[in-house]
Amino acid sequence: MMKRLSKFFDARRKHFEDGKKFEKIRPLFEAIETFFFIPGNATQNHPHVRDSLDLKRLMSTVILALIPPLFFGIYNSGYQSNLASGLSLNFMAVFVNGLWIVIPVIMVSYGVGFFWEVLFASIRKHNISEGFLVTGLLFPLTLPPTIPLWQVAVGISFGVIFGKEIFGGTGKNFLNPALTGRAFLFFAYPGNMTGERVWTVISGMKSPAADAFSGATPLAVSAVSGAFNIVKSSLVNAGFTFPKLFFGAYPGSIGETSALMCLIGAFILIVTGIASYRIMFGGILGVLATAYPGYIFNQFYGNSSVPMLSLHPMYHLVMGGFAFGIIYMATDPVSAPGMNTSRWIYGFSIGALTVLIRVFNPAFPEGIMLAILFMNLFSPLLDHYEIKARLRKRVPNV
Amino acid sequence: MEPLEKPAQVALLPEKIPFVKPRLKVKIGDKVKVGTPVFEDKRNSNLIFLSPGGGKIANIDLGPRRAIKRVVIALDQDEEYETFPIFTEAQLENIERKSLIKTIMTGGLWPLFRELPFRDVADPDAMPPCIIVSLGANEPFQPVPEAYLKGNIALFEFGIKILQKLSQNLIISTSSENSYVIEQLNTHVTHVCQGVYPAEDPGVLLYHIKKTQAENQTLFINGQDLLLVAMLLGTGKYPVARTVVLGGTLAREKKHFFTRIGVPLGHLTKGRTVNVDNSRYIVGGIFRGYSDKKDSYMGFYETSLVLIPEGNEKEFLGFARPGFNKPSRSRAFLSYFNKSLLPMDCNCHGEERACINCGSCAETCPVDILPQFTYKCILSDEIEEALAHGMLDCVECGLCTYVCPSKIELCDVIKNTKKAYYLEQL
Numbered sequence: 001m002m003k004r005l006s007k008f009f010d011a012r013r014k015h016f017e018d019g020k021k022f023e024k025i026r027p028l029f030e031a032i033e034t035f036f037f038i039p040g041n042a043t044q045n046h047p048h049v050r051d052s053l054d055l056k057r058l059m060s061t062v063i064l065a066l067i068p069p070l071f072f073g074i075y076n077s078g079y080q081s082n083l084a085s086g087l088s089l090n091f092m093a094v095f096v097n098g099l100w101i102v103i104p105v106i107m108v109s110y111g112v113g114f115f116w117e118v119l120f121a122s123i124r125k126h127n128i129s130e131g132f133l134v135t136g137l138l139f140p141l142t143l144p145p146t147i148p149l150w151q152v153a154v155g156i157s158f159g160v161i162f163g164k165e166i167f168g169g170t171g172k173n174f175l176n177p178a179l180t181g182r183a184f185l186f187f188a189y190p191g192n193m194t195g196e197r198v199w200t201v202i203s204g205m206k207s208p209a210a211d212a213f214s215g216a217t218p219l220a221v222s223a224v225s226g227a228f229n230i231v232k233s234s235l236v237n238a239g240f241t242f243p244k245l246f247f248g249a250y251p252g253s254i255g256e257t258s259a260l261m262c263l264i265g266a267f268i269l270i271v272t273g274i275a276s277y278r279i280m281f282g283g284i285l286g287v288l289a290t291a292y293p294g295y296i297f298n299q300f301y302g303n304s305s306v307p308m309l310s311l312h313p314m315y316h317l318v319m320g321g322f323a324f325g326i327i328y329m330a331t332d333p334v335s336a337p338g339m340n341t342s343r344w345i346y347g348f349s350i351g352a353l354t355v356l357i358r359v360f361n362p363a364f365p366e367g368i369m370l371a372i373l374f375m376n377l378f379s380p381l382l383d384h385y386e387i388k389a390r391l392r393k394r395v396p397n398v
Numbered sequence: 399m400e401p402l403e404k405p406a407q408v409a410l411l412p413e414k415i416p417f418v419k420p421r422l423k424v425k426i427g428d429k430v431k432v433g434t435p436v437f438e439d440k441r442n443s444n445l446i447f448l449s450p451g452g453g454k455i456a457n458i459d460l461g462p463r464r465a466i467k468r469v470v471i472a473l474d475q476d477e478e479y480e481t482f483p484i485f486t487e488a489q490l491e492n493i494e495r496k497s498l499i500k501t502i503m504t505g506g507l508w509p510l511f512r513e514l515p516f517r518d519v520a521d522p523d524a525m526p527p528c529i530i531v532s533l534g535a536n537e538p539f540q541p542v543p544e545a546y547l548k549g550n551i552a553l554f555e556f557g558i559k560i561l562q563k564l565s566q567n568l569i570i571s572t573s574s575e576n577s578y579v580i581e582q583l584n585t586h587v588t589h590v591c592q593g594v595y596p597a598e599d600p601g602v603l604l605y606h607i608k609k610t611q612a613e614n615q616t617l618f619i620n621g622q623d624l625l626l627v628a629m630l631l632g633t634g635k636y637p638v639a640r641t642v643v644l645g646g647t648l649a650r651e652k653k654h655f656f657t658r659i660g661v662p663l664g665h666l667t668k669g670r671t672v673n674v675d676n677s678r679y680i681v682g683g684i685f686r687g688y689s690d691k692k693d694s695y696m697g698f699y700e701t702s703l704v705l706i707p708e709g710n711e712k713e714f715l716g717f718a719r720p721g722f723n724k725p726s727r728s729r730a731f732l733s734y735f736n737k738s739l740l741p742m743d744c745n746c747h748g749e750e751r752a753c754i755n756c757g758s759c760a761e762t763c764p765v766d767i768l769p770q771f772t773y774k775c776i777l778s779d780e781i782e783e784a785l786a787h788g789m790l791d792c793v794e795c796g797l798c799t800y801v802c803p804s805k806i807e808l809c810d811v812i813k814n815t816k817k818a819y820y821l822e823q824l
Binding site: 002005006034036037038039040041042043045046047048049050051052053054055056057058060061127129130131169170171172271272273274333334336338339340383387390391394395396397398 | 515608609610611613614678680684685686687688689704706708709710711712713714715716717718721724725726727728729730731733742743744745746747748749750751752753754755756757760766768770771785786787788789790791796797799800801802803804805807809810
């Protein structure tokens with residue numbers, strides 16, 4: 001089988017060589033071949049030995065870490081849909097419905113995004129970078145389950161082209177491409193990205209359950225609950241207890257609802273050392289350091305402050321997309337800072353900004369997306385100053 | 399340690415001596431003695447390289463653009479020796495520094511003194527701020543100091559006397575694992591380095607101890623090479639003895655050999671290899687050395703020969719395997735739990751990609767360079783900035799290239815830029 005596959009590629013390689021019929025799409029050929037085989041290229045220079053870790057392994061570890069939120073997202077989308085539509089809540093029925101909702105979104109994201117990757121790689125004559133495998137899966141997991149497929153296509157196109165390729169491709173982008181795509185959809189088609197109706201797919205139009213259904217997310221509930229100190233009770237009234245928010249069986253973007261699943265992913269990423277734990281812990285610290293003073297302040301001067309501040313800070317960690325964002329999005333090494341202290345500051349600022357946007361900005365119930373994109377812009381600056389400080393300690397050579 | 403019998407031929411490899419532009423002083427068929435000048439440096443005709451054998455010049459191999467690759471000397475049964483002045487310790491006390499350097503240069507061993515940060519042959523006219531003697535580089539498969547010091551302690555101490563004439567400041571460094579050196583040379587050792595490769599490298603040591611800019615032009619010499627210098631002045635003969643290590647998975651016998659400078663690789667490996675097809679001969683260590691053909695020779699500086707598989711085979715679905723025996727610094731493979739020795743080969747284990755700023759290189763750099771940023775400075779021609787980043791402190795250990803998941807030749811980029819910068823200044 002292996003031998004035959006190897007021969008299959010060897011026999012077809014000649015069509016993709018320079019001056020041959022398919023020379024233009026050689027990156028596509030190489031992407032497929034190197035998926036099956038790590039190439040046999042030996043070192044040309046010293047050092048003569050190399051580490052076994054390459055970008056394929058690195059990115060597939062991130063994919064592995066994305067599996068828990070992905071599967072839970074599939075289940076939850078089906079569950080919410082069946083619940084709202086008054087259909088069977090049997091596990092298989094729910095999961096199959098979830099597959100029907102989520103798989104098309106992922107397929108469009110990968111298909112359209114991959115097209116752009118191949119196009120740019122062919123024009124630039126370089127290989128396709130594995131980074132897209134992650135972008136193409138992250139993007140759909142941040143979308144509401146009801147997202148029209150054409151918008152998925154438009155969003156991933158924007159993300160790949162304007163978030164990455166026009167700056168020179170992987171490694172040269174300063175924004176997270178998946179979030180850039182999401183931000184584009186968020187501002188271009190707010191009707192499909194926010195509100196109460198987008199989080200749950202209703203099947204069977206006339207079902208009575210659907211009419212009575214309100215699909216508000218916990219963040220929306222906490223933002224609109226008018227008076228002081230009732231945020232928690234309005235959350236509980238809407239069915240959002242802390243354990244429920246932690247486990248994630250509530251309406252929201254496909255992959256973001258379960259903090260537990262994200263924690264499993266974080267565990268994989270930290271144990272393998274693939275993503276920066278500094279950014280993740282910095283983010284958590286940022287949330288707590290911002291929400292706690294407000295929370296304490298609120299206990300004394302409640303009536304005159306912003307009602308959402310009365311929510312216990314721990315809720316901010318489990319609600320909405322914070323866990324997903326700080327674990328998978330903020331840790332994208334290209335758009336995050338490269339220096340360790342900067343990573344702490346970057347993570348901390350994302351956490352702090354998330355809370356500030358959630359609490360003080362009435363226009364956006366969720367803040368993690370804008371917080372990450374905003375801090376993406378600052379990461380070169382953070383790096384710059386940390387490097388400058390570090391270089392001052394060196395004994396100069398010249 | 400096993401003494402090897404005399405080889406039929408030895409060679410000099412001018413190409414492998416850094417920055418030297420060789421001008422030949424012999425032609426094919428000439429008779430040479432041990433210590434007859436073979437070539438000189440065009441930059442400084444006093445910098446001469448002597449024949450490591452007595453016999454006839456059998457061959458002069460030229461590479462591309464007529465670069466002199468090798469000068470091969472077929473050895474006579476009874477080799478003749480050129481004679482050099484002999485010094486006793488008392489005479490050494492009274493000799494002037496300048497004439498001592500001249501003696502070492504005429505004796506062909508000045509090139510063993512190298513100058514940081516470019517690792518060129520030391521400038522004989524400059525006064526070095528410091529000389530570092532490193533006893534054993536802890537790169538895998540280099541000779542341990544015990545192998546060449548045993549029975550030569552007095553000679554080594556004579557060598558130290560010579561160095562004391564050359565510089566006021568002498569550093570003798572060894573690794574904390576070399577208990578033999580610490581015991582035997584207790585009074586001489588000034589610095590004990592702790593840590594894995596390349597903690598003992600003179601460049602790394604200098605980086606950690608230097609206080610001023612002037613110290614950058616420190617000289618260094620290997621412990622084994624210092625013995626050669628001591629032998630030259632002590633015996634009046636050009637010394638050719640070398641302790642060499644053969645290692646690697648494809649070497650059946652991994653051990654020290656006592657042989658001579660410029661020995662053929664085949665002489666070292668004869669009958670001691672497994673599966674000679676598709677193997678790589680690495681002269682000078684897996685991190686810093688160069689690969690050479692089986693019919694080549696050991697270089698002037700090199701003391702190690704490593705044989706490992708070329709590893710140019712494809713691997714089916716390699717990225718998805720658990721990787722229980724894949725060596726990696728990262729924790730992304732199950733080999734993290736496998737504490738046994740893992741097989742190494744020369745495969746890149748992936749294709750070159752754009753830098754994703756993961757920072758693995760900076761974590762391994764022994765002299766605190768940020769290779770991921772420094773290399774971007776170099777690519778955008780910001781040489782001033784690269785210099786500020788400490789590009790010249792780079793000890794060319796190759797660890798950044800080793801760990802890079804994007805398979806970028808970081809070390810090569812930095813090394814070549816250093817070289818270009820140096821050549822521009824000459």
